[in-house]
Amino acid sequence: MDRLIEAIEDKQNPSVVGLDPTEALVPKQVVASFAEEIAEQVEDPTEAPAAQLSVAFFEFNRAIIDAVADIVPAVKPQIAMYEALGPAGIDAYSMTCEYAKQQGLYVLGDVKRGDIGSTAAAYAHHLSGVNAGEHAFDPWHEDAVTVNPYLGTDGITPFVEAATGADKDIFVLVRTSNPSSSELQELELASGERVYEHVADLVEGWGAETIGANGYSRVGAVVGATHPEEGKALRARMPHTFFLVPGYGAQGGTAQGVAGMFDKDGMGALVNSSRGIIGAWKKSGKYSESMSADDALDLVAESAREAAKDMRDNLRAVLP
Template sequence: MHPADALDARIARTGSIACVGLDPRPDLLPAALAAPHRAASLGTDAVATAFIEANQRVIDAVADRCAAVKPQAACYEAYGLAGWAALEATVRHATEAGIPVILDAKRGDIGSTAAHYGQMAFGGAPDLDGEACPGMGADWLTVNGYLGADGVEPVLAAGGGAFVLVKTSNPGSGELQDLELADGGTVADRMADRVAAWGADRIGDCGLSDVGAVVGATYPDHAVALRQRMPDTIFLVPGYGAQGGSARDAVAGLRADGRGVIVSSSRGITGAWRGAGTDDIGAAARAALDAMNTDLDAAR
């Protein structure tokens, strides 16, 4: 199924535009969850198995009320092979639950290297007999598009969707992305134009492209302006909650039909147990997601 169609259908089915970030860290694990894994093994294996359990509990708790999940690859890669196995297990569990997966890896390279990044996320790398190997099983991959078309198109050729960095939520994003160009507009504006062009012939039945854009909630005025440049693009919006973006900020880039935006929250959901007075990471995540959905619905 076309990635944008699948995501749009999921939003219609759940009524949610929330994306749950699965960015585990040891200090985000309840003690009661971590203790058995610490007792059973040491080092990276203990961390990885604890990550798997925590993620599975969260996924099970939010499966019927979110648009997507977004594991941050770096959180897993830091733990080597064990962490990579935890990422694979997490993606598989989400997929089996019917949730679209956005692999947040922000890859950026050209040619065959970009193609390999796509094959990592979506599958298709050849084995020794020339048969296609399975990839991570993600539906979307975040991509750094500042190398140009030859860093994006090979990823798309692997069969998934790409969310391309356009206007990111971090305070330093303006150092480059807000630079004014001699012929008008900013660097982010020019990237938005490229995203729209790359996705122009990749629009699904829902009217949205599988070349999306990362547009931070911390810059709502930019989101409004960028929507004019990318009318058929899904915005992946980080920066809500812990980074300071409000619900109104997060939905600033919605299309006139109320579609085209998904809003990400990570530790605000997976770390919600810390302020809820419970070690039940799943129940706390579900309650936090319900509150986020209510907040976003009111803003919409």
């Protein structure tokens, strides 16, 4: 987590831009501009639409990354959006991660994996790379991944080991931002604790051997911006655990609401906004369908930059 913390200090900005593209979030003319090129490349024409959208996702992301790389420390590509397009989408995911890393950004792969130990060990290659050993290579280019703790310790240990070996991190779901999160996470245990509080204690334990120079372990926690009070209590309960805080903006989370999730030095949390940044162009009032693809991408980039700056300034205003 020390690399992430350095990047946050460098940019003086504890926020991360979520790269969650969908067809609705990419201007139509940008997608259309790849039609000919893709039609020539694919053997099976039924694959063309997914291939075209995948290329458009990458170019959309590249424009956004270029526009925010000097403002934010990190990006969080959400693999679901890319998986939805099949293998071409996965390529766009990996290319996005690689490009972001080349621009000096910390890349948090939102892959939310979780399974029995032997399978978790395979998923952990997201961090350790493929064919670990002499011929290892890293097709994913991620600095961290998100992990689901439902299977318990043996589903997490392979990720902690891989993260430790590769100087990377994981973020474990503790208190998620979504409306139904209470169905399981708020259940009361015989001890009187809530399920998410128990998970929080497990997460502190999973990270205990990996605490870095800044006092935070390699095992972070995901705590939704939509739960300000619980997030504040978790901050006190998890002194060595860095927080990823999604739910800002589109899901209703605010800078005031997340302020309590930071430590006394204004560190300890990274706040995510995806649609609020990458979809800002739609609310700019400047878009028109008759624009060229290049102009539309410029608008996407300029709007994302403004939204990222606003988010940074709003967070700075509530931090010490």
